[in-house]
Amino acid sequence: MSYFRHESAYVDDPCEIGDGTKIWHFSHVQSGAKIGANCVLGQNVNIGNNVSIGDAVKIQNNVSVYEGVTLEDFVFCGPSVVFTNVVDPRCKYPQSGSQFYRRTLVKEGASLGANATIVCGHTIGRHAFVGAGSVVTGDVPDFALVVGVPARIAGWVSEAGKKLVFDASGHASCAKSGKRYRMQGGVAVEDL
Numbered sequence: 001m002s003y004f005r006h007e008s009a010y011v012d013d014p015c016e017i018g019d020g021t022k023i024w025h026f027s028h029v030q031s032g033a034k035i036g037a038n039c040v041l042g043q044n045v046n047i048g049n050n051v052s053i054g055d056a057v058k059i060q061n062n063v064s065v066y067e068g069v070t071l072e073d074f075v076f077c078g079p080s081v082v083f084t085n086v087v088d089p090r091c092k093y094p095q096s097g098s099q100f101y102r103r104t105l106v107k108e109g110a111s112l113g114a115n116a117t118i119v120c121g122h123t124i125g126r127h128a129f130v131g132a133g134s135v136v137t138g139d140v141p142d143f144a145l146v147v148g149v150p151a152r153i154a155g156w157v158s159e160a161g162k163k164l165v166f167d168a169s170g171h172a173s174c175a176k177s178g179k180r181y182r183m184q185g186g187v188a189v190e191d192l
């Protein structure tokens with residue numbers, strides 16, 4: 001085994017787990033899951049059947065990643081982030097099985113703050129930042145900072161997570177990395 005699994009964690013067969021990944025106390029990885037290298041799954045994390053998780057993803061305590069959710073490389077999920085996979089759940093009219101699940105994609109480098117709720121069927125863009133306690137009910141553009149219920153764009157952040165301040169010509173640079181950005185069509189893009 002090239003990954004660490006705490007003795008209280010369950011890993012069902014078959015699934016794929018990359019080198020250097022750590023699965024902590026009381027967590028459960030269900031069959032068909034694919035988890036990349038160097039990930040960290042905190043205490044009481046549930047990874048549903050057939051979920052796909054990239055490399056270097058960090059999932060804090062008490063997060064359930066349900067079938068239909070994909071997390072790309074370097075995604076951060078804060079404590080108690082909530083994912084859903086059915087838009088209109090009803091016990092009297094069950095919708096069990098992947099044909100009922102709406103897909104959710106969290107792209108590379110996105111960060112989801114503590115207690116954020118991600119309603120299924122949406123895409124969180126590259127390096128976007130969802131503020132703690134926010135409820136995402138629509139797609140989030142790359143580099144967007146979204147907050148509130150429902151989540152709305154409150155600004156823009158760099159790949160390194162620093163808030164971007166655009167000048168009069170629509171340009172900004174990251175205080176941490178020095179990377180440059182520009183506003184294009186109402187959204188932030190890398191200035192290559």
